[in-house]
Amino acid sequence: MAGQIEIFSLYKLTIHNKNAEYVLVRTEQPSYSNASQVQEDLAYQIESQKRQLLLASYINLYAKDSQIEFMGELQISPFGDRLYLDKGLFKLPIFYQQTEYGKSWIILGNANSISDFEKELSDYSDLLSLKPTGPINQVEATLITENDFDLSEIKYYDAKDMRDL
Numbered sequence: 001m002a003g004q005i006e007i008f009s010l011y012k013l014t015i016h017n018k019n020a021e022y023v024l025v026r027t028e029q030p031s032y033s034n035a036s037q038v039q040e041d042l043a044y045q046i047e048s049q050k051r052q053l054l055l056a057s058y059i060n061l062y063a064k065d066s067q068i069e070f071m072g073e074l075q076i077s078p079f080g081d082r083l084y085l086d087k088g089l090f091k092l093p094i095f096y097q098q099t100e101y102g103k104s105w106i107i108l109g110n111a112n113s114i115s116d117f118e119k120e121l122s123d124y125s126d127l128l129s130l131k132p133t134g135p136i137n138q139v140e141a142t143l144i145t146e147n148d149f150d151l152s153e154i155k156y157y158d159a160k161d162m163r164d165l
Helices: 037-062 114-122
Strands: 005-014 020-029 067-074 090-099 102-110 132-144
Touching: 005 037, 005 102, 005 132, 020 037, 037 132, 067 090, 102 114, 114 132
Parallel strands: 020 132, 067 102
Antiparallel strands: 005 020, 005 067, 090 102, 090 132
16 A cells, blocks of 8 residues: 655746745645555546645735746655644745755755754655755745645545545
């Protein structure tokens, strides 16, 4: 069985006047049976639809006419208590770093400084297993969670396990 996971996706929004804004979208992907390709595909589809709807809802309200650049995602739990609050739509400092697995995969965390990020990272073997590489980047990002916008137009948006459907 593939368990339910939280996915953190970082985007850079460039508004028409060239101001950059970052958003960190936190979504859940339902668990599914490894023996069912249908369940796996549906779990991926639900998470993707939720992420796209959350991003579109935020942009429609706060950042119309933005160019969207996907910076990367993390499918392992990052550090920083504020990343796990029920509701988002607030800004927080995010540090992120590329990994040896390519541009789509980053490690990230919420910390007060680069040295705090490095110290926290040294304690997280799961994140270190992604083999961080290159410079550590600091941005201020708006956290967006599934509780910040209405997702009810997505079939099974609140599913936790595809085997229960």
